[in-house]
Amino acid sequence: MINVPSPAVAIVGRHNSGKTTLVEKLIAELVSRGLDVGSVKHHSHKGFDIDYPGKDSYRHRAAGASETVIAAPGQMARIKTVEGEMECRDIVRSMPGHDIVLVEGYRKSGLPTIEIMRSGNPADVAVAEAFAKGAKNGASLGTDFIQASRGQGAYQADLESKMPRASTVAIVTDIPQAEEAADIYGIPVFGFDDVEKLGDFLQEDYTRHCVSVVIQAGGESRRMGRSKATVPFRGKPLIGRLIARLAPVADELIVTTNEAENLQFLHEEFPHLDIRLVPDVHEQRGALRGLNTAFSAARFPYVAVVACDMVFASPSLIVAEAVRMSQTKADIVVPVNQYGFEPFHALYRRSACLAASNRALADGCVRAQDLFDGQGLEVLEFTREEVIEVEPRGGCFVNVNTPEDLKRVEETFFGE
Structure with a gap:
C-alpha cells in the first residue's frame, strides 16, 4: 500500500492567544471546501489520558498492553505507550492521506508556522512590541527579539522561546506593531475574522495538490x-x-x-x-x-x-x-x-x-x-x-x- 504523505502547518502562539479557536475555524473552513483535514494537538502536560478506569480498554492497558485500539462503526482510537515525547514530524508521518494536517502548537517542529498575536493577551502584546523593535533594527527573522527589548517583566522568561521564527509563514493578529513587523519581513498578515482568506492562503500553498x-x-x-x-x-x-x-x-x-x-x-x-x-x-x-x-x-x-x-x-x-x-x-x-x-x-x-x-x-x-x-x-x-x-x-x-x-x-x- 502506498502512503501519500500529508502536508502540515503548525498554528503557534502563547497561552491564551486563541490557537484552539482559530484551528477549529480553519478546520471547518477547509472541510467545507471538500478537503480532508487531520489535526494534532500538542498537550504540554504529562500524563493526559483519553481512557478512564472501568472501561474495558482501560483494563487492557492496566494489564500491561503497550498499545490498545478501540474500534466501533465509524470510529477508531489508538492509545499507545511511548518513551518520552514523539517528534511532531513523526506524528504527522503516521497520518498519511490527508490534504493537510493542522497542528496546534509544536513551535520547534520545523513545520511552516502561523503565528498568533492577540491584543487582549498581555504576553502577545509584549512579543509584538519586541518583534516590531527587532524588525526596525534590521534583525533577521528568527532572532531572539526579546533580547532587543529587555525589561518586559514577568513575561520575559516565557517569551524567549516563543517568538516568530524563520519558519513563520503568516501572522494572525490585531496588534498594529505585529502588522508593522510582518510587513517589514514580507510575511502575510490576517485578522482573526479573515478565516476565509487564511483558508485561501493554506489551500494555495500548503495543502496537498491533486x-x-x-x-x-x-x-x-x-x-x-x-x-x-x-x-x-x-x-x-x-x-x-x-x-x-x-x-x-x-x-x-x-x-x-x-x-x-x-x-x-x-x-x-x-x-x-x-x-x-x-x-x-x-x-x-x-x-x-x-x-x-x-x-x-x-x-x-x-x-x-x-x-x-x-x-x-x-x-x-x-x-x-x-x-x-x-x-x-x-x-x-x-x-x-x-x-x-x-x-x-x-x-x-x-x-x-x-x-x-x-x-x-x-x-x-x-x-x-x-x-x-x-x-x-x-x-x-x-x-x-x-x-x-x-x-x-x-x-x-x-x-x-x-x-x-x-x-x-x-x-x-x-x-x-
Missing part, C-alpha cells in the same frame, strides 16, 4: 507489432498492469490513446475507477505533442506522465516527485540517469507546462527535451540516488519496445 496520472498509450507500435497497451504481460494486458499500479496515487486517471474502442474493457475491469480515455490533440505524433495532450486533458495542478510500456512504473516515485514539487515550487520534477532526463516518468505543473508546450509547438519544436530547454521553466532534477532511495529495487524506467524485450522482462519479473 495529481492527474496520465498513461500514454498512443496505439500501434511498429517495433512491438501490435498495440503496447493490449500486449499480454503475465497473461493480462499491459495497460491493466499500469492502471493497477498507479491508481492508488491518482486523483484522476487518464489514458491518452487513439484506440479507445479497444480499451473499453478497462471500464469493466476497473469499475471503481473513473478512467478517462482521451485521444491525442494533434494529428501528428511526437513526444512533445504527447505531453501537450496530457497537459490539455488533465484537470488537476500536478500531472504525472508515464509511458504504458514502463512495466515497473513506480507509484512511490510519483508521490516523491509531488512532495518535491510542493516543497520547491518547481515546474518540472524529472528523474535523471546516465542517459539524461526521463520525461515519461516525470511530474509537471500543469499551468506552466501547458503554456510552455503550446509555445514550443508553435515554434516548431517536437522533442520532449524542447520543453526543458529555453522555455523558462524551473526544472528540478531527481537524482539516481534519490530514485533508488524511493524505489530500492529499481527498474522503474524499464520499458518494452519489442516482443524480445517483453519476453526478457517477463523472465526476470520481480514478482511484486
Whole structure:
C-alpha cells in the first residue's frame, strides 16, 4: 500500500492567544471546501489520558498492553505507550492521506508556522512590541527579539522561546506593531475574522495538490507489432498492469490513446475507477505533442506522465516527485540517469507546462527535451540516488519496445 504523505502547518502562539479557536475555524473552513483535514494537538502536560478506569480498554492497558485500539462503526482510537515525547514530524508521518494536517502548537517542529498575536493577551502584546523593535533594527527573522527589548517583566522568561521564527509563514493578529513587523519581513498578515482568506492562503500553498496520472498509450507500435497497451504481460494486458499500479496515487486517471474502442474493457475491469480515455490533440505524433495532450486533458495542478510500456512504473516515485514539487515550487520534477532526463516518468505543473508546450509547438519544436530547454521553466532534477532511495529495487524506467524485450522482462519479473 502506498502512503501519500500529508502536508502540515503548525498554528503557534502563547497561552491564551486563541490557537484552539482559530484551528477549529480553519478546520471547518477547509472541510467545507471538500478537503480532508487531520489535526494534532500538542498537550504540554504529562500524563493526559483519553481512557478512564472501568472501561474495558482501560483494563487492557492496566494489564500491561503497550498499545490498545478501540474500534466501533465509524470510529477508531489508538492509545499507545511511548518513551518520552514523539517528534511532531513523526506524528504527522503516521497520518498519511490527508490534504493537510493542522497542528496546534509544536513551535520547534520545523513545520511552516502561523503565528498568533492577540491584543487582549498581555504576553502577545509584549512579543509584538519586541518583534516590531527587532524588525526596525534590521534583525533577521528568527532572532531572539526579546533580547532587543529587555525589561518586559514577568513575561520575559516565557517569551524567549516563543517568538516568530524563520519558519513563520503568516501572522494572525490585531496588534498594529505585529502588522508593522510582518510587513517589514514580507510575511502575510490576517485578522482573526479573515478565516476565509487564511483558508485561501493554506489551500494555495500548503495543502496537498491533486495529481492527474496520465498513461500514454498512443496505439500501434511498429517495433512491438501490435498495440503496447493490449500486449499480454503475465497473461493480462499491459495497460491493466499500469492502471493497477498507479491508481492508488491518482486523483484522476487518464489514458491518452487513439484506440479507445479497444480499451473499453478497462471500464469493466476497473469499475471503481473513473478512467478517462482521451485521444491525442494533434494529428501528428511526437513526444512533445504527447505531453501537450496530457497537459490539455488533465484537470488537476500536478500531472504525472508515464509511458504504458514502463512495466515497473513506480507509484512511490510519483508521490516523491509531488512532495518535491510542493516543497520547491518547481515546474518540472524529472528523474535523471546516465542517459539524461526521463520525461515519461516525470511530474509537471500543469499551468506552466501547458503554456510552455503550446509555445514550443508553435515554434516548431517536437522533442520532449524542447520543453526543458529555453522555455523558462524551473526544472528540478531527481537524482539516481534519490530514485533508488524511493524505489530500492529499481527498474522503474524499464520499458518494452519489442516482443524480445517483453519476453526478457517477463523472465526476470520481480514478482511484486
